[in-house]
Amino acid sequence: MTLEQVFREEWGRVLATLIGFLGDFDVAEEAAQEAFAIAADRWPRDGVPGNPRAWLMRTARNRATDRVRRDQVLTAEYGLLVAGDRAEVPMNTTTFPDERLELIFTCCHPALAIEAQVALTLRTLGGLTTDEIARAFLVPERTMAQRLVRAKRKIKAAGIPFRVPPAHLLRERLDAVLAVVYLILNEGYGGRDELAAEAIWLGRALADLLPDDPEVHGLLAMMLLHDSRREARFSDGELVLLGDQNRSRWNAGQIADGRARLDRALALGGRGPYVLQAAIASLHAETPCDWAQIAALYGRLAHLTGSPVVELNLAIAVAETEGPEAGLRIVDRLGLGDFRYLHSTRAELLRRLGRTDEARDAYRRARQLTDDGAERRFLERRLTELAGPGGGGPDRAERGLNREE
Template sequence: MVAGLDQVFREEWGRVLAVLVGFLGDFDLAEEAAQEAFALAADRWPRDGVPANPRAWLITTARNRATDRIRRDRVRTAKYGLLDTREHVEEPVEASAFPDERLELIFTCCHPALALEAQVALTLRALGGLTTDEIARAFLVPERTMAQRLVRAKRKIKAAAIPFRVPPPHLLRERLDAVLAVVYLIFNEGYGGRNELAAEAIWLGRALAELLPDDPEVRGLLALMLLHDSRREARFDGGELVLLADQDRSRWDTGQIAAGRAELDRALALGGRGPYVLQAAIASLHTEVPCDWAQIAALCGQLGRLTGSPVVELERAIAVAEAEGPEAGLRIVDGLGLDDFRYLHSTRAELLRRLGRVDEAREAFRRAIRLTGDGAERRFLERRLTELARTTP
């Protein structure tokens, strides 16, 4: 039952919270009510059984808990009046442009009054149900810093009275960069092992493509996610991580690869040369046999010039190492300022291993392990280090 409730939480948290935020107009109150509803479910469902419609039960329970709290708290008279009006007055509801409230929640979180990092972090917390620690790790910042960022974002929404609604068409553009960043970060978190989040991100990508069918970056992001997700079943074997070169390609989803390439073709036909289109083009090349590493390195160079990201430069270093040899790749890696980025150290370790610099490779693996939490990635690095320990310098 605990496992079942955990699955319901992961699948339904974003939907439940989105409905509550729209109803209550308050992130903190909605989140508290949702948490109480899930806590009640954990207490009652093992005894009474899971209801036929878990989402409806959670939403109803959370709304009732919030209503009771507002009624008890006479200090919040304004909220009480608003809630009471919503309960007793039948108001016409405008048809939404979106299939459900989750996209409305994203656009609320991505209001331009909030800093970009706050927009992304708040949506990951609200829609994806990620913990503060998980979001902090995604941003490579301390948990306390992220907690403060989330609190400030919620206060800003409340103080600025930012509405829970879809912006009009002429304002969609200014929100889009943040929305795309949110969707991609949700996908990345899911691609690391939480498959339901990856599915959520792809669903959101398709919904955005319906909303903005002629935007090449929207198409590019959808292509990128589809191409990456096509390899999901092959990335793990018995719970253990499998690198791209070692994956069983028969387990790749050829239908998703075709869908991803079709979206990429549409993005290119629309004149797309932005970061998501370039990343999708790189991902498409990764699905080809043999892999054109020189072309991947060139595209990574374009992407790096466009974004200025040292992480992209690290990806270029990997492609250069495949095309020109590990020494050429290592020269790029050693010039990057990503000392606290675990992938830099794991990449450096692999290149050093290939060059026969065993002692340095061992230390790089140990550094990567220290920066990696428990899970498949850590176990993979530990296996690599153990294999290296058997190697004679």
Template sequence: MLEQVFRDEWGRVLASLVGFLGDFDKAEDAAQEAFAIAARRWPESGVPANPGAWLVTTARNRAIDRIRRERTLAEKIHLLPPPEPVVDEVDDTVIKDERLELIFTCCHPALPLEGQVALTLRALGGLETAEIARAFLVSEETMKRRLSRAKAKIKATGIPFAVPGPRLLPDRLGAVLAVIYLIYNEGYSGRVDLGAEAVRLGRVLAALMPDEPEAHGLLALMTIHHARRRARFSGEDLVLLDDQDRSLWDASQIAAGRAALDRALALGGRGPYVVQATIASLQTRERIDWPRVAEMYRRLADLTGSPVVELNRAVAVAQAGDPVEALRAVEALRAVDRLDLDDYLYLHSTRGELLQRLGRDTEARAAYRRALELATSTPERRFLTRRLEQI
């Protein structure tokens, strides 16, 4: 119970402290101290009615005490408000607003993408540096350096602790959504805890920005995909959509994802995350409408100009019953010199699948072998090896 409260409240408490102190490191130190005090006291006294407010107040008091003890910072004392003696004086809505400001600070375009991701997970998710390092398969020291560089750049360049104005919001919101989706995709590749963390961050963002359809679209997309996570692997084997055991899907999460999608559509959402969520929802129906899926991929390709989306559209066209047209689309992608897809595993595995369906086994073997050369995970290698054995 305490661990769940801490995870739920960390981002809100840290956001309030960053706004209060104007410094990430000092805010983290104060938050950690408050959480440590709670871990000692709450098992005996019980969890307060408003744990977030209790933690913020305790952390602020500790931060002020620490600054008072540091003689070199004595001149700053008069700039700080006095400690809040009553926990209920901390306004819950203010904490939420500050958390939104923290999200946009973490995802500021002046920071490198890797720094945005690490800082978002540390600041909003409350993940330890070691946890983030393990999730992204880098050393803890490497991740510490990323976090330190990001915090230092925020301080040195004066990146504001604020939500950007209306003129800048669309571009900045796009960066925030992209960072959260990148975190999810890292989790979707097998690190399920990281995927769950991205869904939680998406839920936070959608609650803080209730009128932004793309925020709800991203939440819907991640939630629906996450609902199928237990069926995607059987041991170390990758299981394709058609072969998944649907009894392993989380029906309540699918329903929650569809509700988020309905909200996005009601807000007039037509952006790429809303379209992707629509595709994900269609693929969880008992009978998948593949022609409609293909049409949605066409819309997504128009929005993004992505050759990977075109490849997915080709798969949907094949599933709709036209592997010849699907293969023609894949070959067209290969023929476009400016698109560097030769090192993209799924181009070759998709091409192998289509060639196999059309009885062109020799070419299918070559395509699968090329895909196998590019495979980096055990489930991918096992899946492609099985495909080669089946021909």
């Protein structure tokens, strides 16, 4: 196992445990980073230890102890740190098997703005860099860095406890928690499989905690259905659109599990945004796709959320039922100027309409806004096709124009 694999699998658990010990995000994050830096220096020479997590925890705890000593701060946290193995330290027990969900509910405290809640959890639990989170939120990196600093200060100043809230406070935190899990899945959907697995783990844990909440089951259903296509989304490192995927590579077990979760959500009366998205994902797993029903569900979702990204997906479905010109009319009224999927979707619709020069411009703009290597190569292939004979008139409708598809 490489250090990168260990980081992806263990960062969230190591950091959450350290925060539980220390009660300080910054000191815990610094100690975790130092532990991984020491591992990067020693493991290539000495080999990966048999229990990487225990090694990292011990090293990080030692780093934190040194920091406390350096700062001459003899606090209760310091007493816990030097007390010995974690099993000897009295810990707050919860219904969860480890501290990651305690961390996510701490980050989603109502004293923090929603944007800060989501960003802080992605940074601490998911291990995303500030730049990655900034791109997910479509804001400058500096803005996101300031948001994270303010969130940590707020938690410390307000004395927000590191624990799962009591039952009567769960509802007010749940929307932010679900948004966090959804964004973690989106990052994983771009090729970071460990983040997708983390999101699904969190979804299952939330479903165990709140078995009668339809939106929790809806989110989990949607994640399972999307993740079921993971193995088919790439071929030899190249992006494969939904309509071109080898369906034999889809995970039938995950599809069945996702549909069972969707049935549970509907039985509970679920009609919220995650339940609607799960229903759409379920329809995408059928052959042929019922684009009229997908368009109707996107219409309901757009009305419910007011999201221009949802309307972009609506435009794709409308293009399949009413033609590319109808879809383009929706796209051209959306205020998503620097959202790369707006431009890639617009390019595909223009391509289908034979408006080659405009399609090239839109593809170039999408490429300019895309950092992902596989997506860039896909856009470059489209540009090459448009430069060739007959490039302005494809003979079939393209599927999967947007990432969500």
